[in-house]
Amino acid sequence: MSTPPLRCAVVGVGHLGKWHAAKYAQLPDTELVAVVDSNAATAREIAAKYGCEPVLDHRALLGRVEAVSIAAPTTLHYAIARDFLDVGCHVLLEKPITTTIEEAQALNQLAEERGVVLQVGHLERFNVALRRLLEEPLQPRFIESHRLAPFKPRATDVSVVLDLMIHDIDIILDLVKAPLTEIRASGARILTNDIDIVNARLEFADGCVANVTSSRVSTKSERRMRIFQPHGYAAVDFQNRILALYHMGDDDPETGVPEIHSEELMFGDSDALLTEIQAFVAAVRGEQPVIVDGHAAQRALETATRITDLVHANLNIMTRAAGKTAAGEN
Numbered sequence: 161m162s163t164p165p166l167r168c169a170v171v172g173v174g175h176l177g178k179w180h181a182a183k184y185a186q187l188p189d190t191e192l193v194a195v196v197d198s199n200a201a202t203a204r205e206i207a208a209k210y211g212c213e214p215v216l217d218h219r220a221l222l223g224r225v226e227a228v229s230i231a232a233p234t235t236l237h238y239a240i241a242r243d244f245l246d247v248g249c250h251v252l253l254e255k256p257i258t259t260t261i262e263e264a265q266a267l268n269q270l271a272e273e274r275g276v277v278l279q280v281g282h283l284e285r286f287n288v289a290l291r292r293l294l295e296e297p298l299q300p301r302f303i304e305s306h307r308l309a310p311f312k313p314r315a316t317d318v319s320v321v322l323d324l325m326i327h328d329i330d331i332i333l334d335l336v337k338a339p340l341t342e343i344r345a346s347g348a349r350i351l352t353n354d355i356d357i358v359n360a361r362l363e364f365a366d367g368c369v370a371n372v373t374s375s376r377v378s379t380k381s382e383r384r385m386r387i388f389q390p391h392g393y394a395a396v397d398f399q400n401r402i403l404a405l406y407h408m409g410d411d412d413p414e415t416g417v418p419e420i421h422s423e424e425l426m427f428g429d430s431d432a433l434l435t436e437i438q439a440f441v442a443a444v445r446g447e448q449p450v451i452v453d454g455h456a457a458q459r460a461l462e463t464a465t466r467i468t469d470l471v472h473a474n475l476n477i478m479t480r481a482a483g484k485t486a487a488g489e490n
Contacts, residue, residue: 163189163445165188165189165190165191166189166190166191166226166227166441166444166445167191167193167224167225167226167227168184168190168191168192168193168225168226168227168228168229169192169193169194169195169196169215169221169224169225169227169228169229170184170192170195170196170228170229170230170231171195171196171197171218171228171229171230171231171232171240172196172197172230172231172232172233172236172254173195173196173197173202173203173206173231174197174199174202174231176231176254177195177197177229177231177232178206179433180229180231180252180433180437181195181206181209181210181212182210183431183433183434183437184210184229184437185210185211185212186434187437187438187441189441190227190441192210192211192212193212193213193221193224193225194207194212194213194214194215194221194224194225195207195210195212195213195214195215196215196216196217196218196220196221197214197216198216200214200216203215203216218240218243218244219243222243222244222247222249223247225249226249226250226444227249227250227251227252227277227440227441227444228244228249228250228251228252229252229253229254229281229437229440230244230251230252230253230254231254231281232254234254234256234258234259234318234322235259237253237254237256237257237258237259237263238258238259238260238263238266238267241253241258241267241278242266242267242270245267245270245271245274245276245278246270246274248274248275248276249276250276250277250278250440250443250444251271251276251277251278251279252279252280252281252436252437252440253267253278253279253280253281253454253457254280254281255280255281255282255283255326255327255330255457255460256280256318256322256326256457256460256461256464257280257454257457257458257460257461258461259318261458261461261462261465264454264457264458264461265458267454268454268455268458271454277440277443277444277450277453278450278453278454279439279440279443279450279451279452279453279454280452280453280454280456280457281436281452282326282327282330282331282452282456282457282460283327283432283433283436284327284328284330284331284383284398284432285330285331285334285436285451285452286432286433286435286436286439286451287396287398287401287430287432288401288427288430288432288435289396289397289398289401289402289403289425289427290331290396290398290403292403292425292427293387293394293396293403293405296394296405298335298387298389298394299389299390300335300336300368300370300387300388300389301367301368301369301388301389301390302368302369302370302371302387302388303332303335303336303368303369303370303371303372303385303386303387303388304370304371304372304385304386304388305328305331305332305370305371305372305373305384305385305386306373306374306382306383306384306385307324307325307327307328307373307374307375307382307383307384308373308374308375308378308380308381308382308383309324309375309376309378309381310376310377310378310379310380310381311351311356311376311377312376318354319354319355319356319358319468320347320354320355320356320357320358320374320375320376321347321355321358321374321464321467321468321471322461322464322468323376324374324375324376325358325360325372325374325464325467326460326461326464327383328372328374328385329362329372329460329463329464329467330452330456330457330459330460331385332362332370332372333456333459333460333463334456335387336364336366336368336370337366338364338365338366338368339364339365340362340363340364340365340463341363341364341365342361342362342363343360343361343362343363343463343466343467343470344360344361344470345358345359345360345361345466345467345470345471345474346358346359346470346471346474347359347471347474347475348475349475350377351377355468355471355472355475356375356376356377357373357374357375357376357377358373358374358375358467358471359371359372359373360372360373360467360470362463381399382399383397383398383399384396384397384398384399385398391407391408392405392406392407392408393405393406394406400426401426401427401428401430402424402425402426402427403424403425403427404422404423404424404425405422405423405424405425406420406421406422406423407420407421407422408420408421409421436451439451
């Protein structure tokens with residue numbers, strides 16, 4: 161006897177949520193029951209496109225669906241996810257998990273109490289180049305990442321740390337199997353009232369160091385990470401789905417210099433969001449563990465929050481110093 165399709169919905173069908181709806185609609189083992197959006201015209205448009213019900217208030221779906229994607233603004237994540245988790249509905253929540261650590265803790269506790277899946281949409285974890293890298297034996301000693309993007313007004317409800325850098329924070333915390341011991345960070349406001357460019361140095365108990373840079377005021381898009389380890393080096397180009405691997409071989413008998421063996425793997429078009437949602441559905445059905453659970457997302461949020469606090473503290477020091485200098489000049 162075949163398993164009936166999983167009854168699903170998407171809350172928030174704007175820029176990103178509409179793609180969630182498209183994936184649920186195309187999968188053979190899911191049924192897109194409804195889409196939710198506070199904008200009635202948007203809800204009707206997406207619902208008509210995929211032959212499901214338009215809904216204005218997510219609470220109308222409580223108890224009617226088994227799994228839900230939440231792609232609403234970050235400030236609404238906690239309240240919406242709490243309502244669904246509380247009635248035993250599995251949740252795929254876009255990143256960042258919540259705006260505060262306390263909210264993330266509460267959602268994780270509720271998911272455990274109700275025995276349901278809470279997965280968080282750190283999409284880069286499903287990048288085909290990164291997934292291939294994870295098949296390699298890894299012992300990171302130094303990591304360098306750059307995530308740069310042109311300015312987009314729609315993403316300014318959170319700082320660049322929560323918008324962009326949190327992807328790399330999540331990956332690095334997954335790669336390095338040692339506790340994070342120290343963080344140093346600096347950044348600047350350029351086009352918004354929040355942090356637009358930031359650099360952070362993460363130090364781990366095993367000696368690994370990660371240097372992480374993110375900007376949303378760049379003239380180009382770039383998503384790269386380099387992982388240095390004993391006798392090897394890996395470079396991931398997330399944007400172009402390229403993985404370069406370098407391994408140190410035996411010493412050359414004539415020069416005494418170690419040979420470097422390299423391999424560049426280029427991956428064709430892939431759909432990371434579809435892979436993410438398929439992984440969510442598989443986790444709901446008990447076929448595999450959750451790849452990015454709420455606890456991993458909470459750790460990323462905790463680190464991002466510490467970075468943000470450090471940057472704000474440094475900016476306040478600079479502002480006070482500039483004020484004193486101006487006062488002295490007068």
